[in-house]
Amino acid sequence: MINNKIFYTDPYQVRFNTELIQQSHDDNGPFAVLKQTSFYPTGGGQPCDLGSLNGIDVTQVEEIDGEIRHYLEKALPETTSSIEGFIDWERRFDHMQQHTGQHILTAAFDELFDIKTIAFHLGKEVVTIDLAIEELTKATAKQAENLANTIVFENRPITTKWIREDELDQYTLRKPPIVFENRPITTKWIREDELDQYTLRKPPAVSENIRLVIIDNFDYNACGGTHPFGTSEAGPIKIIGWERHRQNIRLQFICGKRIIRFFENKQAIVNETRHLLNCGETELPDRVEALISSQKTMEEQLHQASNELMIYEAKVYLQESPFIAKTFKDRSIKECQELARYIINNNDHAVVLFTNIIDEKLQMICARGDKPDINMNDVVKKALPLINGKGGGKPAFAQGGGEALLSGKELLDHLEKLIRE
Known part of the structure; x- marks a missing residue:
């Protein structure tokens, strides 16, 4: 019943000697069938053993049609008759x-x-x-x-x-x-x-x-x-x-x-965190909680300062002209959207054209106030083929993005041309 399965008679046996019964190959590669084996085949939720046969790595072990197949990194020499097997004991x-x-x-x-x-x-x-x-x-x-x-x-x-x-x-x-x-x-x-x-x-x-x-x-x-x-x-x-x-x-x-x-991994993380925060292990939860609270406060302050700067920027643009065409680099699309919306919400005559290059992608935003009779969705749709892009929106506010096949300035000039037309 189990005479050929050494892994059952002695699960601690790492080295064994036996005879080669046959050598063949299937879709999984070359394999050897032995008279006896210590290699446990995959089954019952347990992965197979790994190791070597005559110095050749065993990559997988499966029991198929009643025989245990030892799949090898390469085939054994044709003259092989005796086998010396080694089990990866740490894995076993x-x-x-x-x-x-x-x-x-x-x-x-x-x-x-x-x-x-x-x-x-x-x-x-x-x-x-x-x-x-x-x-x-x-x-x-x-x-x-x-x-x-x-x-x-x-x-x-x-x-x-x-x-x-x-x-x-x-x-x-x-x-x-x-x-x-x-x-x-x-x-x-x-x-x-x-x-x-x-x-x-x-x-x-x-x-x-x-x-x-x-x-x-x-x-x-x-x-x-x-x-x-x-x-x-x-x-x-x-x-x-x-x-x-x-x-x-x-x-x-x-x-x-x-x-x-x-x-060991957990302790290494704890020790490194203690070093970074310059505190004892028991102090870590309070110190991390204080850092999170401080970060939230700084994020709120940064967001407020960013909004104030954006408002100032919008006012400067509007002082120059209600027609605002600008190209940016590495600016978030959210920030560009907020800036465009602030401008058109504070000037009914405003026309906004923004282009932005970020992460090798070219983006555009076209927006207007209530007075200009321009369909910004049509403008964006006509420009998208230039950048193999996708996008759209409403008559007063539309956006899109695609590949940077031309510069931000070139796309901006094209958008201005579409507006004039």
Whole structure:
């Protein structure tokens, strides 16, 4: 059943020697099939192992039509018969930790609150489980996390058992109780037809070669993944957040060595922020809040000063003439719009033509007061082909933009010509 799958008989075996059965290729590239292998293939929410065969990198491992295909960076020499394989142990052990953490956390939510896990994804940075609830409180998450870590630190044994579907009634199956401090460990003998109710977290996905992963007196689950021999090897479990996903909750967590990397990064950010703000770690929230408040005040003052300058600018233009044609560079379109509107709102005879080049794009604004009989939307529409642009508006105010195929001054001259016509 599992004689050719070393990752089941010994998940800690990093190096192995075996024979090459065949070498071929498919749409994913060249692959090798071995007599035995330590490489775990993608499946059950767990990514595959990586490593090398005779020094050639293994890029993917899949089980297809009953055979485990080791996809290689390049084909093995045709004369190859014996194989020396190496597993990327850091990757393998990380997957063992995260997958075991998922079993424990899933069981904690189930035992405490009867909240079921309906999906699981082992990502490169975080692991997610989808919980069959619409809302999750901090208190509920904390209780589940605390129970999960209790199971971790008790270092409960993790064992596996292979059975056929028709052998279920031959095994002593028990409901996994929660055990805290001096609470007694209890067991319950059950019939086969009570299996789903009392033992397995969910029905097996297969009907033959069923592999049970058992966390002593806590969880009994059908699973094909790799796991350590004790819960302490999963390391502490930390929930780092959750969000609504469709009608469920998608919860993110990490465990094992990932926690070290996670908090190293967090601490580096905290230390750098402390250095920039010249304060202690506990002072950071107050200091950041003060900075945000100060920034809002400065933004309000800057906006007020900008408005005053714009009003002064508009008055200067109107003193010269009610016909205002200007070209700008790197001015925001919002500021150009506000300036044009202020001018036409304060002079019924005003005609405003603005062009502006920003981020290699050419923009234009055409506006007028109530008196001039000019359709600015028509003017903009006639000018847009010159810049492969898009835009439009109303008879009194229109705008557009496109490619800088000519200078701002050239476009402005063209707009003036259209106005005169």
